[in-house]
Amino acid sequence: MSAHTLFQNLAPDRLAEALAAFGEEQVPPGTRLIAEFDTTDFVLLLEAGEVNVSVGGARVATLEPGAVLGEIGLFTQAVRTATVTTTGPAVVRRLTRAAFDALRDAGNPVASRVERRTLAQLQSRLDQPIASLQAVALGAPVLRVPLLPEPAPGTVAPLSSTALGAVLGTATTFSALNHRHLRRMVPGATLRVFGRDDIITDPDDQPTLHVLVEGAVHAFAPLPASTRHQERVRVAHVGHGQIFGLSRRLGSDPLAYVAQDACSVLSFDGSLATELMEGDSAHASSLRHAAIASLFARLTSANDLLKDASRLLSTAAPAPHRDSLARDEPVQDVVFDPWFG
Structure with a gap:
């Protein structure tokens, strides 16, 4: 197992510590490792053997040794999106939340790797409903909005370091951070106020980490440039205390974030985003946990918008089209991702 990406290049003592945390289990054929909706x-981590993955009773994939399933269960109460069953004798390694927390507290690099992997998988999973909304909007003018105006710089609120620290403490994203971690964030933070329909960040901006302090923000994605490059579609909602603006750092196309009403936003310089993505400290880990919670909420929002769009189009379409849509173009409430099971 030392060759697996989670364990590569670890010092011998750290490798032994990590492997001990991933308890080994010998599993007989036909064992249900994960149940859909649990x-x-x-x-x-599948060490030996194969597993079948099924959604709604239909097999969608067969996974081989090295597959990792269920990271998101370490960080949220999300339901499993698929059932995973062994096809024959298998060996799996199980990392529980308690064991993960122990690795994290011990500063074992595997904990940071699991966090980064979860962030990347969440972003990949979020890309799916976004792409579906873009595709649906091509044939549904009601979902499209005109090209948005240029990004707005916002009005900087001149706050003292103490006041900025207090604002940071009220952001729900950082509620789990202790005062020492919050103080480290203050030097790179700026509080800005935006008016209704102002763009807070735009695809042409440099990657910057933002946190919504007050108000509401919607995320918009462009339609394919070859067809509707002058229009966009709303793809997600950003809630109070959530982190946004990390898409590009996670390998995805950036979105335009637009103030629904007047709102206040904490913007950080690039060093905080770099620490979140690359750091191994307890502070970086806390930031990643906040980003995971934010991305998961964004994924839920995007899936809800996709369901609403499907419902709207099914209601508005003539009966033959409604039947066709229901039969041939179902919108999945949950998209299977083998990393999550």
Whole structure:
């Protein structure tokens, strides 16, 4: 297992510590490792054997040794999106939330790797409903909005370091951070106020980490440039205390974030985003946990918008089209991702 990306290049003592945390289990054929719609608090690593993955009773994939399933269960109460069953004798390693927390507290690099992997998988999973909304909007003018105006710089609120620290403490994203971690964030933070329909960040901006302090923000994605490059579609909602603006750092196309009403936003210089993505400190880990919670909320929002769009179009379409849409173009409430099970 030392060759697996989670364990590569670890010092011998750290490798032994990590492998001990991933408890080994010998599993007989036909064992259900994960059940669709369950909530669990562990991640599985398939060491030997194969597993079938099924959604709604239909097999969608067969996974081989090295597959990782269920990271998101370590960080949220999300339901499992698929059932995973062994096809024959198998060996799995199970990392529980308690064991993960122990690795994290010990500063084992594997904990940071699991966090980064979860962020990347969440972003990849979020890209799916966004792409579906872009595709649906091509044939649905009611979902499209005109090209948005230029980004707005916002009005900087001149606050003292103490006041900025107090604002940081009220952001729900950082509620789990202790005062020492919050103080480290203050030097790179700026509080800005935006008016209704102002663009807070735009695809042409440099990657910057933002946190919504007050108000509401919608995320918009462009339609394919070859067809509707002058229009966009709303793809997600940003809630109070959530982090946004990390898409590009996670390998995805950036979105335009637009103030629904007047709102206040904490913007940070690039060093905080770099620490979130690359750091191994306890502070970086806390930032990643906040980003994971934010991305998961964004994914839920995007899936809700996709369901609403499907419902709207089904209601508005003539009966033959409604039947066709229901039969041939179903919108999945949950998209299977083997990393999450």
